[in-house]
Amino acid sequence: MKRLLLILAFLASPVWAVQPDEVLDDPVLEQRARDLSTGLRCLVCRNESIDESNADLARDLRLLLRERLVAGDTDDEAIKFIVDRYGEYVLLRPTSSGANLVLWLAGPIMLLIAAGLGWNFVRKRSNAQQSTGGEALTDTEKERLEQILKD
Amino acid sequence: MITELGHFTLILAFLVAIVQTVFPLIGAGYRWTGWMKFGETAAIAQFALVSFSFGALVWAFMTSDFSLRIVVENSHSLKPMLYKISGTWGNHEGSMLLWVLIVALFGAMAAFFGAGLPPTLKARVLSVQAAIGVAFYAFILFTSNPFDRLIVAPFDGQDLNPLLQDPGLAFHPPFLYLGYVGLSMAFSFAVAALIEGRIDAAWGRWVRPWTLAAWIFLTIGIALGSWWAYYELGWGGFWFWDPVENASFMPWLLAAALLHSAIVVEKREALKSWTILLAIIAFGFSLIGTFIVRSGLLTSVHAFANDPERGVFILFILVIFIGGALTLYAARAQAMEAKGVFGMVSRESALVLNNILLAVSCFVVFFGTMWPMVAEMAFDRKLSVGPPFFNAAFTPFMIALGIALPVGAMLPWKRGKIAKAAYSLRFAFVLAVALALLVWAMQTGRSALGPAGLFLGAWITFGAAVDLWSRTGRKGNLSRLFRLPGADWGKAVAHTGLGVTMFAIAGLTAWEVEDIRVAQPGKPFDVGQFTFTLEDVRRVEGPNYFSTMAEVLVEKDGRPVATLYPEKRDYPVARMPTTEAAIDYRFLRDVYVVIGDQQADGGWVMRTYIKPLANWIWGGCILMALGGFISLSDRRFRVAAGARKAPSGGVPAE
Numbered sequence: 001m002k003r004l005l006l007i008l009a010f011l012a013s014p015v016w017a018v019q020p021d022e023v024l025d026d027p028v029l030e031q032r033a034r035d036l037s038t039g040l041r042c043l044v045c046r047n048e049s050i051d052e053s054n055a056d057l058a059r060d061l062r063l064l065l066r067e068r069l070v071a072g073d074t075d076d077e078a079i080k081f082i083v084d085r086y087g088e089y090v091l092l093r094p095t096s097s098g099a100n101l102v103l104w105l106a107g108p109i110m111l112l113i114a115a116g117l118g119w120n121f122v123r124k125r126s127n128a129q130q131s132t133g134g135e136a137l138t139d140t141e142k143e144r145l146e147q148i149l150k151d
Numbered sequence: 152m153i154t155e156l157g158h159f160t161l162i163l164a165f166l167v168a169i170v171q172t173v174f175p176l177i178g179a180g181y182r183w184t185g186w187m188k189f190g191e192t193a194a195i196a197q198f199a200l201v202s203f204s205f206g207a208l209v210w211a212f213m214t215s216d217f218s219l220r221i222v223v224e225n226s227h228s229l230k231p232m233l234y235k236i237s238g239t240w241g242n243h244e245g246s247m248l249l250w251v252l253i254v255a256l257f258g259a260m261a262a263f264f265g266a267g268l269p270p271t272l273k274a275r276v277l278s279v280q281a282a283i284g285v286a287f288y289a290f291i292l293f294t295s296n297p298f299d300r301l302i303v304a305p306f307d308g309q310d311l312n313p314l315l316q317d318p319g320l321a322f323h324p325p326f327l328y329l330g331y332v333g334l335s336m337a338f339s340f341a342v343a344a345l346i347e348g349r350i351d352a353a354w355g356r357w358v359r360p361w362t363l364a365a366w367i368f369l370t371i372g373i374a375l376g377s378w379w380a381y382y383e384l385g386w387g388g389f390w391f392w393d394p395v396e397n398a399s400f401m402p403w404l405l406a407a408a409l410l411h412s413a414i415v416v417e418k419r420e421a422l423k424s425w426t427i428l429l430a431i432i433a434f435g436f437s438l439i440g441t442f443i444v445r446s447g448l449l450t451s452v453h454a455f456a457n458d459p460e461r462g463v464f465i466l467f468i469l470v471i472f473i474g475g476a477l478t479l480y481a482a483r484a485q486a487m488e489a490k491g492v493f494g495m496v497s498r499e500s501a502l503v504l505n506n507i508l509l510a511v512s513c514f515v516v517f518f519g520t521m522w523p524m525v526a527e528m529a530f531d532r533k534l535s536v537g538p539p540f541f542n543a544a545f546t547p548f549m550i551a552l553g554i555a556l557p558v559g560a561m562l563p564w565k566r567g568k569i570a571k572a573a574y575s576l577r578f579a580f581v582l583a584v585a586l587a588l589l590v591w592a593m594q595t596g597r598s599a600l601g602p603a604g605l606f607l608g609a610w611i612t613f614g615a616a617v618d619l620w621s622r623t624g625r626k627g628n629l630s631r632l633f634r635l636p637g638a639d640w641g642k643a644v645a646h647t648g649l650g651v652t653m654f655a656i657a658g659l660t661a662w663e664v665e666d667i668r669v670a671q672p673g674k675p676f677d678v679g680q681f682t683f684t685l686e687d688v689r690r691v692e693g694p695n696y697f698s699t700m701a702e703v704l705v706e707k708d709g710r711p712v713a714t715l716y717p718e719k720r721d722y723p724v725a726r727m728p729t730t731e732a733a734i735d736y737r738f739l740r741d742v743y744v745v746i747g748d749q750q751a752d753g754g755w756v757m758r759t760y761i762k763p764l765a766n767w768i769w770g771g772c773i774l775m776a777l778g779g780f781i782s783l784s785d786r787r788f789r790v791a792a793g794a795r796k797a798p799s800g801g802v803p804a805e
Binding site: 018019020023038039041046047049052087088089091092093099103104106107110111114121122125126128 | 267352356388394421491492493494503504506507511514515518519522526529530532533534536537538539540543544548668669756
């Protein structure tokens, strides 16, 4: 229970996220920083981006990110700088390298399989003859079914 | 005393459930009427017993009986009565008791309303439903007993997590559980049909109302949770793709798929074995949801009572029920041959497409939710899968669904022509495009997201209207509209709700305005079209918290719009601060103000958001649920459910 409270405390403390003193003067740069920080995870929180989190670490990361952008890094360079120091875990949008390819391709592949199965099923249905008709049902059943369907 | 009685009736309910699992099943096998009938009596008795038990626990919370462990851990004598009651299910043990209460409730309802069911099917349904109950009674009694006593009762409790002390969240879990557990009914029907070895149109008709009810409750439960997150967590987010949210969203997607495939079973006697499989998997995802929330396997914002031992127990339940059902399915599925014949272009094919999109999108959510665990165990990579992934991988399915929906809904059964359906939808299409272009022209230099969302929403909404209109006949006889079956109206309303929600999510994401600054008292500042003035900040004392409350005047064109009171609260017993955003709700937009810490120069940190269409998100959900209710009220369901014309012994042996 105490652990739970502790965990929730991270989430619950007033959510301050970006503080006014962190905001960069250049609005274009600031917007880039905001966009990038929604994709970076606050490492001590549960499933929150550093843009939303009020944890000290998130603030440090936001400041670090802005520092890099002000220093002239491109988006990719700034992200790489942080990933090099904090690990892949910090990325909320997983990379598509190596095994992660499976993650990104799982949906499209599954869609293809499902579409293939569905297509096959529908084609079979449209070719099937209406021969198997009511044979599986006995007369009393048919009568009852009709009664129900009529109501 | 009442507590002991509650504990005792819970054990009794456990025993009754065991008996209810065994006897009707054997009775159905040998056609012994008495044994089959016993299932109904047992189902109602079991429900009565577990209701008493739950009532006893609620009573313990209402009277703040601090000799009970979970009351101490989750309640406080100063807490308002509503939250004392909702505290009953605001913790692991109590919520499991609520869960099993609902399992018993659905069983009792099947016994009560199922007069038209063939006796063997009914007996088997009640037996399977009771088996689910047995597993969860055992889970509660052996690993998480809510009636645990403390030897020395403390003077007062540790208070419920203040974030949960909120009307939105008081009712969020019961609705969600009604939805999760409602799917157990579809599961029981599926397994009973597999044991029985046959499915017909009537089966589809019996399953659909239960699935529909479960889906309605899930819709309401998810909407309440997301609304709560919107106003309570303090930055107006409404969906985070958190594992626990996904856990409730996956059954919702599958329930929606099941709802539609059961229509095909009912009307056309096709898709039978797929529908059975879907019913099994949908309930499987409900169990997975329970497992995710309670096992501590995945990190999440609202995981509670993380305990590996309990996790293993639930995993065990999951494996036995879903594994068992799937084995049975593998053995018996061949018996479910399809009968209906239909063309490539037909309502049936459209519903197959609906099922493909919903099931695959659910698969994507599932894969993304489980991937961090898989990657860590199999590839030794510690990584995160967050909102950016889900937005990119999931959204395309919903867009495809939205585009196809109006056309599919207009196609006739058996055989149709896309061109004909598209032709009748031409006005809906033109109107939707025109609206989107208008908005595109009005907004300057922004993303295409807003107009695209508007197009999709308008397309679905107008499509639903055209669908209804087409039912009035050639002369446009309006009085026919009111004589349409509830199912038709329900379909139109629920689809409109989906369109509204899609539009709202796109609009809010595209047009939101945010402002962060240090506000000086008395100095106005502009955000969007509004002028804000921080008038005053004062200390206020609530029943179980202290608050720093700001007074913010909102003006537009020099005229006052609203006065908002955002708060920062501190709950001393739970030792937790919370933010209470102040929101001015309007039809087209919300103004959302949050107050923060005081700065050295005397100003206060203030965050201001203009959130267009925020209410529409939940308005759409309400419409979806309403559509479900209208469909549920369709006379055909009631006739089927309550029919007493069934000739006794009219169901042949298989």
